[in-house]
Amino acid sequence: MNHVLITGGASGIGAATAQLLADAGSRVSVLDRSGPETAEWWNELPAERRGHWATVDASDATALAKATDEIAADGLTGLVACAGISIKEPFLDSSDDAWAKTMAVNVIGTATACRSAARAMVAAGNGGAIVTVASTVGFGYVAGLGSHYHASKGAIIALTRAMAGELGQHGIRVNAVAPGLVRTPLTEFMRETQGEDVLTLRVPLRAMADPVDVAEAIAFLLSADASMITGHILPIDAGQLSVAGQPLSGFADPTTPRATLSYS
DSSP: OOEEEEETTTSHHHHHHHHHHHHTTOEEEEEESSOGGGOHHHHHSOGGGEEEEEEOOTTOHHHHHHHHHHHHTTOOSEEEEOOOOOOOOOGGGOOHHHHHHHIIIIIIHHHHHHHHHHHHHHHHTSOEEEEEEOOGGGTSOOTTSOHHHHHHHHHHHHHHHHHHHHHGGGTEEEEEEEEOSBSSGGGHHHHHHHOHHHHGGGSTTOOOBOHHHHHHHHHHHHSGGGTTOOSOEEEESTTGGGOOSSOOOOSSOTTSOOOOOOOO
């Protein structure tokens, strides 16, 4: 039986992925800063599909590595590095603390979990698959999501490709999904302030994804059906990245003129 660890698996895309994989026959383990009591679905899984739940903050690299190592010691065929945060503040007012926290969780946290899982896979000698969770903000600006969030997701894209290059010789595939507009806690502020009807006008399919839409793409990348796919970033974005000239997101009216620039 496949055994997949999902970081950030208590809610949103992580939880949808865990449930989808378990329904498909995999054993799933979760690492999250929230405990299993926050996820009713966890206790509803069949016992043989329910692996380990480690309550760890992804910003604590030492604790994260220890927990990942302990779970991986039970055998691991896949990892989904989904834990992430977004702090909403404009670049000019961005704080050192927000930069450090975002990078600690999104970049160092992803790298730490991937390194521990990959070491276990190499030691076992059976290969494996890793999927990281990037974002469309790794490709272009999306207003309101914070410059530190953009930088972290761009780093995850680069990290994914680097890991694919190094780990392929061990039979470990590494890919990423890059979600666009998804109904998760991360986009709640955008949905509440602008409304889905307005947000979805900015993507060709005029639709917002559910977490399960991203989970299905992750499940594919983990599966044998993707056995020749590594080093790729798969957008789940309703066509957002395929167009230019449309505002991708943001708080302001897209028709509002930009501030007048003056040069001395």
